Amino acid sequence: MRKGKNLLASAILFLSVILLVGCGKSAKAADSNTITIGSQGSDLNIWEHIAKSSQAKKLGLNIKTKEITDGAQLNTATSQGQVDVNAFQSWSYYDAYNKQNPKGKLAALGTTYLEPLGIYSKKYKKISEIPNGTTIAIANNPANTSRGLLLLQSAGLITLKKGFNALSNTKDIASNPKNLQFKEIDDTTGPRVLNDVPVVLISNTVALESGLHVLTDSIYHEKIDQSTKDNVNILATAAKNKNNANYKKLVKLYHNKEIQAYIKKKYYGTKIEVNKPLTYLENK
Template structure:
């Protein structure tokens, strides 16, 4: 009897140890999501709260530039990023020989012309200094916005790849100054106006209703931001869970309450 009990004890010890090790080795599912500081990161944080309810831990990594999140995603330092429109994503892929993909729409963010000196494009003086983003896609977008406002005319067919060399008519002889997108809000006092994307408008505390003198239409194609992933993880369960959380009613309500219609869901 004693031998049998002793044998049971020896069997039980490794069994309990195995169970303990099994419990300790169970890994929590974690995804790293890159976003530019401001509304993109804020909405991802709201989505992270929803994702947690589904057993997914989201680590938000903030960036202050437009290239960092895509580089980090391509290098597998991130699992996803949320901060760009699809033309920008395609341009990055073409230039960097990467194949990042969109896995769903994010938010609608309109670019606008902002000024601390005038109330409308018509008030801009001859020779006014106008800032535009210096990255390829948003630079062209800014030029198209200036054209839509009646300030310049671009070469036919230039599209969103337009550069300052594509300006064929500039009645007011505007001086176009290319700057880092994040620097444009801080440079408004030195400029007469600037074409600024909405994420930097909001992170800088600009007021579209007061400083925005001309805004993109709500159906502007480059205003639709996307959630980006890599081909190797785009169909993973974790990515699907994050997209589901991002597209939740709770996140939609957060956007409505936080941004009062300035930013709206794109889904």
């Protein structure tokens, strides 16, 4: 009788192990379609909307969002696998990050949009009104510093040295005929600084959150052309995941017509869709 009880107990234990293993495999399989997207600001809001959309369900994707407000930390979290894919950065920001972090490189999955960087002023209504010696506030991180300087060059205020790149800064200004002065600021403080500094460069994500519309409130802003292609935003993942099929579906999902209609209405057309192959950004 005792032997029979032992056999029964062994059988139950064996079945329990099989069930646990099976459940583990099922959970892993179910989780394989769950993608954690790290983002911030309006981009986070967009992906929260996409996560709940019928379009995401049709593609079989279970999307979760995670907010990380510091760009460098968000890229590090993506590189280390705490975030699967991130949605917040321009190609130039991505390029600068990879150059500065060769052991934790990211890979681009696809393009999303251009969100124009704008030149704002409460004192001047036109670029031509900016006088000699004016102080201009510009972002203090490498990618956005170089982006801002390129915009100032496009506006005809300065000329940059040959070979100017994503890691260049004010030392790479070749000509500054108006003797403009530069004040480096944290990206997020632009709208507040606008009360104290005559001219401020503000990213559209930050501008929108402060009630500013780049297409109507800035005195000059970026346009979509070859000179701004490095400022096109992308989806990025850890380098080892660059061929992940489900992650690549996110690019298609972002460019879905219904999703784009929502984004255009929600953000007043300031997130200009750019549906281009990565070669468009890679080719110089």
